[in-house]
Amino acid sequence: MAVAVESYLAARPRWIRWHEWLRGRRYTLASFPDRSRPLVIVAHSFRDAARGRQIALAVEQDWMAAPARCHEAYEEILRRGPGIIIIQLRRKNICGCLGHRHLVMKEAPFAEPHDAFGGAQVGEMDIAYERVEGWLASPLMDTALDTQFMAGSRLQEFHARQLRLRLLSVLLHETHHMVFSQEQEDTVRERSLGFYRDALANYVENARATLSLTIDRSFSRFGRD
Numbered sequence: 001m002a003v004a005v006e007s008y009l010a011a012r013p014r015w016i017r018w019h020e021w022l023r024g025r026r027y028t029l030a031s032f033p034d035r036s037r038p039l040v041i042v043a044h045s046f047r048d049a050a051r052g053r054q055i056a057l058a059v060e061q062d063w064m065a066a067p068a069r070c071h072e073a074y075e076e077i078l079r080r081g082p083g084i085i086i087i088q089l090r091r092k093n094i095c096g097c098l099g100h101r102h103l104v105m106k107e108a109p110f111a112e113p114h115d116a117f118g119g120a121q122v123g124e125m126d127i128a129y130e131r132v133e134g135w136l137a138s139p140l141m142d143t144a145l146d147t148q149f150m151a152g153s154r155l156q157e158f159h160a161r162q163l164r165l166r167l168l169s170v171l172l173h174e175t176h177h178m179v180f181s182q183e184q185e186d187t188v189r190e191r192s193l194g195f196y197r198d199a200l201a202n203y204v205e206n207a208r209a210t211l212s213l214t215i216d217r218s219f220s221r222f223g224r225d
Contacts, residue, residue, distance in 0.1 A: 001039045001083070001118055002029050008116035009109060020109075027109075030056035033064050034071075037083045037120065040171070043107050044089035051129050052089055055171070058164040066199040073191055074172055081179045083120025086110050087171065091130045098135060099127040101174045125174040132166050137196045161203055169196040 009027060010017075026049060028042040040059050044052040063071075086107045093100070102124040105111045110122050173192035176183065 001037070001116075001120065002031055004116040004118065005029065005039065005041065005084070008114055012109070026052070028052040028056050030059040032059055032078070035078060038078065038081055038085045038123075038175075039083065039120075040085050040087065041110070042087045042089055048089055048091070048129065054160075054164055055087060055089070055127070055167050058168040058171070062161065062164050062168055062199070065203065066195070067202045070195050070198050070202075073195060074176075077172070077176050077179050081175050082123030084110070084117060084122045085171075085175060085178075086122065086124040088124065088126040090126050090128045093126065093128040093131060096131065097128065098131050099125055099170045099174050101125045101177045123175070123178045125171075125178075127167065127170050127174075129167075132170060133163060135166060137166050137169065138193060138200075141197055141200070158204075158207075162200060165196055165199050165203075168199075169193065 006029065024046040026044055026046050028044065028049070030040045030042070032038070032040075040055070042052040042055050086105070088102075088107060105122065105124050107124060110117075110124070113119075169192045172195060173188055176188045176191060180188075
């Protein structure tokens, strides 16, 4: 499907593609490696290409690194969800929210059905990148883990993984709303935060098991308490 969608985007009339290019609209595609669907398409400004790529990495890499219980929690949701998910990447939402699912398709190239979509349903959401950057998904856990890291070779990696897992949890959260629109917000939030906590804890546990604490000073505080 990714190849078909890319071909469709490239085959549109030249004036449409030039207009899109000049206004700075770009698309980054990503797929869950262990699933045939959904295809995730991040719609972003050319200035936010690196940020769009972070969401793609979260889908393509961090999802697979999460433990099995994280995958099981979203098995039915992803199976029943849209075959294509459009993410409008924003820097901030005026309302202060991290993201919303859209009831009406706003991204023009995907607003109408097309053969390239293979009959797949298309769903759309937005994610406010800077809001997610400043969000403490699990305040006690985030603070506790952050203080265990000293400035060292893995501190930057930890923060990057932490951010990508936040982005992924928001994506899964809004997908949950798409599939079960009548589900209570507390229930949806509990599942997405559970995913974030379990996936982040799994990353830290693996990092602790594979690094020499005497060599890598990023983890020199582990095990002191």
